[in-house]
Amino acid sequence: MSKEEHLLTVRNLKKHFPIRGGLFGGQIGTVQAVDGVSFTIKHGQTLGLVGESGCGKSTTGMLVLRLLEMTAGQVLFQGQDVGQMKKQELRDFRRHAQIIFQDPYASLNPRMSVGDIIAEPMMLHDIASGIERTKKVEDLLKVVGLGPHHARRYPHEFSGGQRQRIGIARALAVQPKLIVCDEPVSALDVSIQSQILNLLVDLQQELGLAYLFIAHGLNAVKHISDEIGVMYLGKMVELGEGDELILNPLHPYTKTLISAIPQPHPGAKKNRIILQGDVPSPANPPSGCRFHTRCPEQIAICSQEEPEFRQVQSRFVACHLVK
Amino acid sequence: MEANIEVKKQIKANGHVHVDKVKGPFAEFVERFMKSRSAVIGLGILIVLICCAVFAPILAPYNPYESNLPIALQAPSAEHILGVDELGRDIFSRILYGAQVSLVVGVEAVTLALFFGILLGALAGFYGGKVDTAIMGVMDVMLSFPSILLALAFMTVLGRGIDKAVIAIGIVSIPQYARIVRGSVLSVKENVYVTAARAIGNNDRRLIFVHILPNVLAPIIVRSTIGISEAILEAAALGFLGLGVMPPTAEWGTMLGAGRQTIFNAPHIVTFPGLAITLTVMAFNLLGDGLRDVLDPRLK
Amino acid sequence: MQIPLLQINQLQTHFHIGKRVVKAVDGISISVNPGETMALVGESGSGKSVTAMSIMRLLPEAITKTQGEILFEGRDMLKMSMEEIRDIRGKHISMIFQEPMTSLNPAYTIGEQISEAVRVHSNVDKKTAWNKAVEMLELVGIPAAVQRAKEYPHQMSGGMRQRVMIAISLVCNPRLLLADEPTTALDVTIQAQILDLIIKLAKEFNTALIMITHDLGVVAEIAQNMAVMYAGRIVEQGRVADVFANPHHPYTVGLMDSIPRLDGGKKQRLHTIEGVVPDLSALPMGCTFADRCEYAKEKCREEFPAVRVLANARQVACHYPLGGIES
Known part of the structure; x- marks a missing residue:
């Protein structure tokens, strides 16, 4: 199919943060937060990114929206190179690509009323004004399950789940095509998580939104995603259709991740893979395959040669063991 | 429940639409202000002080510059309720007239310092890197001199006079505000809502002024209330050194300085101007504390 | 029953x-x-x-x-x-908290913190308590326990700190x-x-x-x-x-x-x-x-x-x- 099918194409994305130190604050090393990640998102579809802390999934989300400057690679949004955009183009891009954050307590300006928070993106992008804008704010509040009277309140008056709804309304205000959801339910209670997940699914179906859904909880990612990408230490280790990937994981890390999640089935037979040790520091990643230090299936080549991220049938995987 | 009432109010107010119109933001501000006891008391004292300054010619029982040497150093009495100074001038009248100078010096100097302090501090904190190094380098150099010495240096360039003194004092206190603002901006800008604001397309100017600065108000307000008293005292010190406010001009700081020699046999000469300064500082402090709370929607 | x-x-x-x-x-x-x-x-x-x-x-x-x-x-x-x-x-009865970052005192080595817990409840000398601490660290799966005991909390990862917390809470055999x-x-x-x-x-x-x-x-x-x-x-x-x-x-x-x-x-x-x-x-x-x-x-x-x-x-x-x- 043509490019049109892909809303977002990410190629070999890299972000290296310098580590400064020493007497004169010179660079003494780099943290390879994201190191060569590629994926695509189709219109109206969801790509889920999972991984543990430090794997670079949130950084990837920030890079896609150019809230951080990338070190190398390419992000194409509807064929346009996000990295090359000038100020005005970038502003227009922000109309089409939005973000929802993890911490609903920190992501809303405490000094602004909810109405102002939701109206601000419309003001910045000249969408509606005056009474029409107020009306739109009310509509958006309704869409996310709040009431028009909430517009005058301030963020601290709301619960975590309600704040997350406000954050969603703000993202929707510019009628975006893509929303990066950065751990949108991790900070919420279980019963509230399902409310927000349902809302996100409903909005996707009604508005044709595409999501880049970033989370460490595989359950939530599996629930909402069409495709899932698994990240480890700045690299994508496996990428494929969601159900298939969970049922038949190819990469040893994906297998571990799936087996590590405590499942609510008491007495069920478990073949849990317990990894040894901690995630290595991204400032000093292991040679060869980055997972080899903890991999239960590693062979000799793993510590020497980095596996290529290649297509295996309908799946992409980076592992020497997968033929 | 509360929500219901609000909705009804809204409908009553104007059919449908504008949610903000239920109670205008200004009306709401006034209402909250009136509820804050410290803000009201502070403002009350301040209004009294301003009235003293404005209506000094009417309120003052004597000419503040007319000396009456025979009664010099006289303690408070029925004729001179706050006593007379070393030249036999009525202290009460001088304090009333002094308010004209002192209040203006304090407020103007702090306003000047705040304006540049906030601007420089915000730029340094927001952009960091070379901008930060450059701005804060200059600020640190300024801070390394005793402020009065630096003010003196500026006065030699600017020339004499009260307005020059205000400018000198204002410039000298810029670093203190810049430092506070920079520190607060550094921590506030790490908040996710700042990133969120960037993600919806805010430019740097709006990020700084709409999303960051309102959240660093609290420490700035507290610091500037103290700053006002410092400015008054520094103006007095400059006057004492023969720059800035010159005798015989009635001004609290100068009065305080002049009364020093006679502090043991006529303590009232220093006491009352001192009290006037304290009262002013207290008024600004109370107002500042109150404002800080009133302006914080979280404390509603 | x-x-x-x-x-x-x-x-x-x-x-x-x-x-x-x-x-x-x-x-x-x-x-x-x-x-x-x-x-x-x-x-x-x-x-x-x-x-x-x-x-x-x-x-x-x-x-x-x-x-x-x-x-x-x-x-x-x-x-x-x-x-x-x-x-x-x-x-x-002992307790483990959620936040492994803040439930350890940053000013003391983890060995000191575990031995402290031992000495509060039993009358043993420092050496014995320290040995007990090292033993506990081994038990909770911290590699090179003898060296790690001399480290401070900030030198350890979240998972390691939680292991230390478990060591402290179990050292007196509650x-x-x-x-x-x-x-x-x-x-x-x-x-x-x-x-x-x-x-x-x-x-x-x-x-x-x-x-x-x-x-x-x-x-x-x-x-x-x-x-x-x-x-x-x-x-x-x-x-x-x-x-x-x-x-x-x-x-x-x-x-x-x-x-x-x-x-x-x-x-x-x-x-x-x-x-x-x-x-x-x-x-x-x-x-x-x-x-x-x-x-x-x-x-x-x-x-x-x-x-x-x-x-x-x-x-x-x-x-x-x-x-x-x-x-």
Whole structure:
């Protein structure tokens, strides 16, 4: 199919943060937060990114929206190179690509009323004004399950789940095509998580939104995603259709991740893979395959040669063991 | 429940639409202000002080510059309720007239310092890197001199006079505000809502002024209330050194300085101007504390 | 019949804040047998952490009013002097917290912190205590324990710190361990390590465990008994296998159905519990869950449901329980 099918194409994305130190604050090393990640998102579809802390999934989300400057690679949004955009183009891009954050307590300006928070993106992008804008704010509040009277309140008056709804309304205000959801339910209670997940699914179906859904909880990612990408230490280790990937994981890390999640089935037979040790520091990643230090299936080549991220049938995987 | 009432109010107010119109933001501000006891008391004292300054010619029982040497150093009495100074001038009248100078010096100097302090501090904190190094380098150099010495240096360039003194004092206190603002901006800008604001397309100017600065108000307000008293005292010190406010001009700081020699046999000469300064500082402090709370929607 | 290690009867913990009374825990009863694991499940504000803090008597006394009984080996802890409590804390009952970053003192090495815990409760010299500390570090799976004992908390990862916390809490061989969301702040693969470690050590030391968590997966994996808390009360308790197989309280059902499952359908609607947890300082008259319950009837809003005791030590507090019990 043509490019049109892909809303977002990410190629070999890299972000290296310098580590400064020493007497004169010179660079003494780099943290390879994201190191060569590629994926695509189709219109109206969801790509889920999972991984543990430090794997670079949130950084990837920030890079896609150019809230951080990338070190190398390419992000194409509807064929346009996000990295090359000038100020005005970038502003227009922000109309089409939005973000929802993890911490609903920190992501809303405490000094602004909810109405102002939701109206601000419309003001910045000249969408509606005056009474029409107020009306739109009310509509958006309704869409996310709040009431028009909430517009005058301030963020601290709301619960975590309600704040997350406000954050969603703000993202929707510019009628975006893509929303990066950065751990949108991790900070919420279980019963509230399902409310927000349902809302996100409903909005996707009604508005044709595409999501880049970033989370460490595989359950939530599996629930909402069409495709899932698994990240480890700045690299994508496996990428494929969601159900298939969970049922038949190819990469040893994906297998571990799936087996590590405590499942609510008491007495069920478990073949849990317990990894040894901690995630290595991204400032000093292991040679060869980055997972080899903890991999239960590693062979000799793993510590020497980095596996290529290649297509295996309908799946992409980076592992020497997968033929 | 509360929500219901609000909705009804809204409908009553104007059919449908504008949610903000239920109670205008200004009306709401006034209402909250009136509820804050410290803000009201502070403002009350301040209004009294301003009235003293404005209506000094009417309120003052004597000419503040007319000396009456025979009664010099006289303690408070029925004729001179706050006593007379070393030249036999009525202290009460001088304090009333002094308010004209002192209040203006304090407020103007702090306003000047705040304006540049906030601007420089915000730029340094927001952009960091070379901008930060450059701005804060200059600020640190300024801070390394005793402020009065630096003010003196500026006065030699600017020339004499009260307005020059205000400018000198204002410039000298810029670093203190810049430092506070920079520190607060550094921590506030790490908040996710700042990133969120960037993600919806805010430019740097709006990020700084709409999303960051309102959240660093609290420490700035507290610091500037103290700053006002410092400015008054520094103006007095400059006057004492023969720059800035010159005798015989009635001004609290100068009065305080002049009364020093006679502090043991006529303590009232220093006491009352001192009290006037304290009262002013207290008024600004109370107002500042109150404002800080009133302006914080979280404390509603 | 076995004598329970810990028996809580009608515990109420109310906070008096200004004129408000926050009923954080409002009449709960549980019992834990030696060596058994009990899970306290609930969302934020359900009172599960306050229950643990009440057992440890760690709440600020000035604003806390506690009633009921907390019988530890038959003695009521609420009637004990602070001295007696201090003797129990750490030695007989110890606690692990959620936040491994802040629950260790950054100014001391981890070896010092573990030996400190030893020396508080037993009269041994520094050397013996230090050796004990190293031994514990090995036991909780910290490699090169002799060297690591000399390190400071900031030099360790979150998972390692949680291991150190476990070492501190088990060093005096307590009979009861309270674990307050010990794995919530950790990554999944690390969480798996820590859960395994807790289960293994609890068995080895024959320590009873009260596991406080919001994660039903964790409950299913490590506990024998569970109590589901909502707004300061226990709405349902029983053996884990029984409760999962046939939950009776609508809140338990809602909680179980609202988790997205790995074997569930893609983008399928999840069950939700609408609304939010009630204000603990203004609880409704009837059942606290009535406002969010899809089965609520008039009676639910008027009358608080008494706890019903069923077979197999199963209890449920609902007027109209689900899953085939006549009401």
